[in-house]
Amino acid sequence: MKNIITYILSAILLISANLYAQENNNAIILSDNSVKSIGIAIQSDNDGLKKSAMLMIGKHKLNQPCCLLIEQYGREKNMDYRYLIARVIYMVGCDLSVEKFRTVLKEEEVTELKYFCELLDKNYQFAQN
Numbered sequence: 001m002k003n004i005i006t007y008i009l010s011a012i013l014l015i016s017a018n019l020y021a022q023e024n025n026n027a028i029i030l031s032d033n034s035v036k037s038i039g040i041a042i043q044s045d046n047d048g049l050k051k052s053a054m055l056m057i058g059k060h061k062l063n064q065p066c067c068l069l070i071e072q073y074g075r076e077k078n079m080d081y082r083y084l085i086a087r088v089i090y091m092v093g094c095d096l097s098v099e100k101f102r103t104v105l106k107e108e109e110v111t112e113l114k115y116f117c118e119l120l121d122k123n124y125q126f127a128q129n
Helices: 002-018 032-042 045-061 066-077 080-091 095-105 113-129
Strands: none
Touching: 002 032, 002 045, 032 045, 045 066, 045 080, 066 080, 066 095, 080 095, 080 113, 095 113
């Protein structure tokens, strides 16, 4: 297990080191293996790895792993991570991901989280205009 975590951490470090070299018109394109590695990190039991992967997606505005974040949102039981996932999806600002996330939010039962996401959505819409 320790070797797997080390492998995933090193893969994320390599990905983040090569992000700037892969920029194409401000859109960063990741390889399939990189997206899979980020997906594994998002689903990890290691809190630091999970949070770092999510923050990296938001910081670098990576569109490709957003669908993995939306899937994780549905599985996630920890409210802190659900808030973080919502924030990251709106940070990335991919219209398709935001639209998919809006449909997921229709089934949200936690009032505070739903209110938080509505505020993020209003802020996102305001920034688009």
